[in-house]
Amino acid sequence: MNLELEKKKRSERASKIHSFIKSIENNNYVIDDFTKVTKLTERIGSGDDTPITNFTTLMNLKHQLDSFDIENLSKDFRDEIRLALEEVSKYMKENTKAPEVVDERNNLTEIDKFNKLLNEVKVKAGIVLSIDRVKEAEENREKTYQKIINLSNNTEISSEEKMTEYKRLLNIYNGPNLEAVTAAKNITARGNVNLTDEKINELVIEFNDLYQEIMRMNLDDQVKKNMIDAFSKIAKICTNYKADLSKRKTYQNRYEKLSLDLGISYKDIKRKDKKQEEIKEEKKSTEETNVKDKSDEVEPIKEKEIEEVKLDAIEEKPLETSDLNKIFDNEEKFNVVYNGNVKNPLGETVPDTDILEVGKNYTVEDVKIINGIQHYKLEGFDAMYDSSVFNIFDIVKEEELSKEATKENAQIIDNTEEDLNVEITEEPEIIDAKYTKNEDIGKKVKVVKKFKPGLGSKVLKGIALVSLIGAYYFTPVAFVSAAIWIYASLRDRFDIKDSKGLFDAIFKKLKENIRNSKEITDEDKAKTKEELEEVLSDLNEKELTTEKGMSR
């Protein structure tokens, strides 16, 4: 009985650790500090749920940060300010009182001075340089492209004329048209100032100067009233934007601190950055090649060639912080086990979990982020459930199981303590159903005997695991788990001073390869094996037959 309970407890803890590490991976986080992650998983193993909660909070913060996208915030701010200033201009035009000359030397009227100040403030807010310039330049370039297409279909002119015209258009397309797009983008980028807190404070001063200037003018009563309203609105826009910046900064600080504490970071951005650079380089190279190659061409225009030119016109989209929902859209179905929790402290709504059975296996058919919390849509259920009430259960591919086996499996998971014995004892009738007639079931076991290896079972397990991690299953899951093993076990168990460098090297290499997504080479495998053999040799020499925990 006690043994069964112990087994159940152990199984639960193993499942928790496994789902924690899988969550890190599934949500596109990468391990930056394996020592920290190792300690966290150790805590989870000891029954402490804090790291899981912290990870959920981190994801929540990430979602909040994504919703405070600074680029969109700036754009919205500029749009709102632009509209408000347009209103100010409109009211000024409606003013019936004659403008007075305020600068006799330059013959400047009040209106002139107002317009000058208005223009300055627009420039400082970056709203004069609208994206229309880019759009216009791109449209012009597109027109040239259309001419090239039309030329290709034109049967009224000779091939020679066609080629001359084609070269001319191509030169425009890759020359002045492209330069115009680039220049427009540069201008817009210059105007696209970083609207920091300090910048907004400066702008508020500018707006105030403009307001003071207007109030000194000879205005109709209604215009004056409208102006007061318009500038109140501008002040409110600035205050709201500053509040958004402040909130974002708070989230950013918390996110960075928590991320550092957990020893993980979001990897999607890094990957996209790298990919973006590659695309840029590739396009640059294609562009250069195109210009050179096309000018020397004498062959009739082919659609494919035009398509290549068209590639130049594809504009790179700005990097966007990945939307978690998008990530989940790509996830395959997977199974989870209801862990018996009933509520999520961060969630607003809690669907009825009474209809779920503790320990039962459910298939997740969709994952969504609701209010920053990951929710599962279960097959056969309408509600979205908070993911924290489930443990990820099954990553083994569904096709591995026949329909009958799946059914049996669900029954076994449903089973109570009593049925756990079925898992331990061999039941030929059940296992027989696991292969089909033509399946390669491997090599027959011809001899089985008791064996005393002379080393403790934990050491041998550890060696087997490191061997597999290094040589076959090169994964962050395995890496973290093995790191736990190395820190929690061997360091305390044996004098591994001599081997410490070796293990450090193995883990360093693992870490680098995981980060670079590098495929393990035969050379890596050979090296790992060689290093492990050295350890084995060391350990054998020590004849560690008295190790604790020798028997299971």
Added chain:
Amino acid sequence: MEIGNMVQLENNNKYYLVDETVQNDIKYFLANKLDDKEKITADAVIFKETIKDGESYLKEVQDEEIGKYILSVFTTTLINEIEDEKKED
């Protein structure tokens, strides 16, 4: 066939079964390969067991996803054992 056994397969390769787990009704073994003198080597393997006509067959797990999963199960089991032992101390 159980943990602590040495098994010899029909190709004469010998392995020491160091751990086992049952997942989705399938039994998997973690095994150290033995050399000719039945000494532990640095090679290890995860086997999937199939019982046919009352005889055991072992096949190395080659599916990477399954391998990763089983490997993480074995690793977490070892962590638990180490932790339990620490508590006993």
